[in-house]
Amino acid sequence: MHSDIRRCSDWEATHDRPVYTLGDRCPLCGAPTENGAPAPFDPTDRYGEYRRRARPDRPE
C-alpha cells in the first residue's frame, strides 16, 4: 500500500519548507500536490518552477 502523503508541488516558491497534506490541493496556497517521493528535478534549482509548468501533467 502506498503512502497517501502528498506535498505541495509549488512549495519551493511559496513556502519556506515542504508542505505535506493528504489532499490533492495544498491547504495553504491551493497549488496541486504531488507524491512525496523524490522529485525529478533539483530541489535547489529555484527556476525549476518554470520548466515544470511548461510540461504536461505527469501521470501518477
Ligand SMILES: [Zn+2]
Ligand atoms: Zn502550497
